[in-house]
Amino acid sequence: MNKPTLYTILSPRLLDLYDLENAVVVIIDVFRATSTIATALFNGAQLVYPVAEVQDCIEKGKALNAITAGERDGKVIEGLQYGNSPAEYPASFIKGKILVLTTTNGTKLLHLALKQGASTVITGSFPNLSAVCNYLIAQNKNVILGCSGWKDRFNIEDTLFAGAVIHRIKSHFTIHCDSSLMAEDMHKLHQTDRIQFIRETTHWHRLQAYGLEKDLEYCVTEDGANIVPVYHPEDKALHPESW
Amino acid sequence: MNKPTLYTILSPRLLDLYDLENAVVVIIDVFRATSTIATALFNGAQLVYPVAEVQDCIEKGKALNAITAGERDGKVIEGLQYGNSPAEYPASFIKGKILVLTTTNGTKLLHLALKQGASTVITGSFPNLSAVCNYLIAQNKNVILGCSGWKDRFNIEDTLFAGAVIHRIKSHFTIHCDSSLMAEDMHKLHQTDRIQFIRETTHWHRLQAYGLEKDLEYCVTEDGANIVPVYHPEDKALHPESW
Numbered sequence: 001m002n003k004p005t006l007y008t009i010l011s012p013r014l015l016d017l018y019d020l021e022n023a024v025v026v027i028i029d030v031f032r033a034t035s036t037i038a039t040a041l042f043n044g045a046q047l048v049y050p051v052a053e054v055q056d057c058i059e060k061g062k063a064l065n066a067i068t069a070g071e072r073d074g075k076v077i078e079g080l081q082y083g084n085s086p087a088e089y090p091a092s093f094i095k096g097k098i099l100v101l102t103t104t105n106g107t108k109l110l111h112l113a114l115k116q117g118a119s120t121v122i123t124g125s126f127p128n129l130s131a132v133c134n135y136l137i138a139q140n141k142n143v144i145l146g147c148s149g150w151k152d153r154f155n156i157e158d159t160l161f162a163g164a165v166i167h168r169i170k171s172h173f174t175i176h177c178d179s180s181l182m183a184e185d186m187h188k189l190h191q192t193d194r195i196q197f198i199r200e201t202t203h204w205h206r207l208q209a210y211g212l213e214k215d216l217e218y219c220v221t222e223d224g225a226n227i228v229p230v231y232h233p234e235d236k237a238l239h240p241e242s243w
Numbered sequence: 244m245n246k247p248t249l250y251t252i253l254s255p256r257l258l259d260l261y262d263l264e265n266a267v268v269v270i271i272d273v274f275r276a277t278s279t280i281a282t283a284l285f286n287g288a289q290l291v292y293p294v295a296e297v298q299d300c301i302e303k304g305k306a307l308n309a310i311t312a313g314e315r316d317g318k319v320i321e322g323l324q325y326g327n328s329p330a331e332y333p334a335s336f337i338k339g340k341i342l343v344l345t346t347t348n349g350t351k352l353l354h355l356a357l358k359q360g361a362s363t364v365i366t367g368s369f370p371n372l373s374a375v376c377n378y379l380i381a382q383n384k385n386v387i388l389g390c391s392g393w394k395d396r397f398n399i400e401d402t403l404f405a406g407a408v409i410h411r412i413k414s415h416f417t418i419h420c421d422s423s424l425m426a427e428d429m430h431k432l433h434q435t436d437r438i439q440f441i442r443e444t445t446h447w448h449r450l451q452a453y454g455l456e457k458d459l460e461y462c463v464t465e466d467g468a469n470i471v472p473v474y475h476p477e478d479k480a481l482h483p484e485s486w
Contacts, residue, residue, distance in 0.1 A: 010254075011253075011254070013254070013257055014397070017395055017396055152260055155421045156424060178397055178398045181444065182399060182425070185429060185432060186425060189432060201424065202421050203421075205419065
C-alpha cells in the first residue's frame with residue numbers, strides 16, 4: 001500500500017504549487033498565532049474564529065458577544081480588545097468564551113489555504129506538537145505543512161516546527177520534498193538548543209523589542225497545550241479535538 | 244561604517260520582496276545552468292547569452308552564428324544543438340565560441356531579476372565559489388543570493404551554495420535574514436558529506452534517471468571553473484571576469 005505524501009511549504013507564496021484539496025493542511029505560525037490558538041482552546045475556549053480582516057473581527061465579535069483579538073507590529077489593533085500573546089488566555093479568563101482572532105501571518109495563510117481549495121485545515125505549533133502528530137498519523141491522508149513565514153518571507157521558527165513534526169511522523173509518509181528534508185535537518189540540529197537558537201532569528205529581534213521574550217520561549221516549548229484546533233467550514237471556526 | 248546587507252531568496256516567487264536595484268544579484272542554479280555557464284566561460288567561451296525562451300535561443304543562435312543549448316526534462320530541446328551539461332563544454336569545443344542557453348530555472352530567474360530592477364547580475368555555483376566570493380567582497384555592495392529552485396519550489400542544492408558563500412563572506416556583511424541563517428546551517432551540516440547528501444534530494448532523483456550522476460558530482464564540487472560570469476546589459480550577455 002502506498003503511504004500518503006507529505007510536503008512542507010516555506011512561504012504563503014508557494015502554496016498554490018501544491019494540491020491542497022486532498023490533504024490535511026497544517027497552518028503553522030509559531031510566533032504567535034497558532035501557539036495562541038492552541039493555548040486558548042486547550043484552556044477551555046469554546047471556539048476560535050480566525051479572521052483575515054480587522055473589520056470582520058470587530059463585526060464577528062459583536063455578533064457573537066466574543067472576545068476580539070489581534071495585533072499589528074506587536075500592539076493591539078485599534079477597535080480590538082486583546083493581543084496575540086498566549087499568556088493573555090489562561091483558563092481563568094478564556095474558559096467557555098469565544099475568541100475572534102486576526103493576525104499578520106497565520107490567519108492570513110489559513111484563509112489563503114481555504115481559498116485555494118483546502119478541505120481539511122488544522123493549526124499547529126510547539127505547544128500542541130504531540131497532538132498534531134497523533135492526529136496526522138491517524139488520518140492516513142496526505143499532509144501539507146504550511147509555514148506562515150513573515151510577510152511572505154521564509155522564517156526559521158515555523159520551519160523548525162515543520163521539522164519536528166516530520167521527525168516524529170515520517171515513517172508513515174512518502175516524502176520527496178527538499179523543504180521537508182531541510183526542515184527535519186534544521187530541527188535535528190537545533191532540538192537541544194532551540195530557545196538559544198531562535199534568539200538569532202529575525203522574528204525574535206522584532207518581538208523582543210516589544211518585551212515578548214517569555215512568549216517566545218513558551219511558543220517553542222513542546223506540548224504545553226496539547227489539543228488539535230480543527231477548522232469546521234460550516235461555522236468557520238476552529239474547534240478543539242483531543243488527540 | 245555600516246556594512247552592506249546580504250539576503251538569500253529561496254524561490255523566484257519571493258524575489259519581489261527584496262530591493263534588487265541596489266544590490267549585486269547572484270543567480271544560483273547549481274543543477275545545472277549556472278554550473279554550465281561558469282564552465283563554458285572558464286573554458287574559453289567568449290560570451291554566454293542567457294535567454295528565457297526557446298525561440299529567442301534559436302534566433303539569437305542564427306544571428307550570432309553561435310552554439311544553441313537548452314534542455315527540458317533532461318533532453319536537448321528540439322531546434323537547439325546542445326544540452327545543459329557542463330561536460331559538453333570542454334575547452335577543446337567551446338574556446339572562442341559564443342553560447343546561447345535557455346534552461347528551466349536559472350535563466351528564467353536571471354530574466355525575472357532584470358525585469359524587477361536588478362542592475363548588477365552575476366551567476367554562481369560550486370565550480371566558481373571562490374571567484375564569486377572574491378567578487379562580492381570586493382564590490383562592497385548589498386548582496387542578494389537568488390536560488391532558482393525547481394519550478395518555483397525550494398531546493399537543497401541552491402541553498403547549499405548560498406550557505407557556502409555566506410559562510411565565507413559573512414564578516415563583510417550585515418545579515419538579518421532567516422533564509423541566510425538556515426542556508427549557512429545547512430552548508431555547515433553538509434560540507435563534508437555534500438555529494439552523499441544531494442543523493443537524497445528531489446533533483447538528484449530527477450536527473451539521476453537521465454544518467455547524469457557525474458554531472459551532479461561536478462556541480463557540487465568547489466572551484467573547478469573559477470571565473471565570474473557578469474551580465475552586461477548593453478549586449479545582454481554574460482562576460483567572464485577573473486577574481
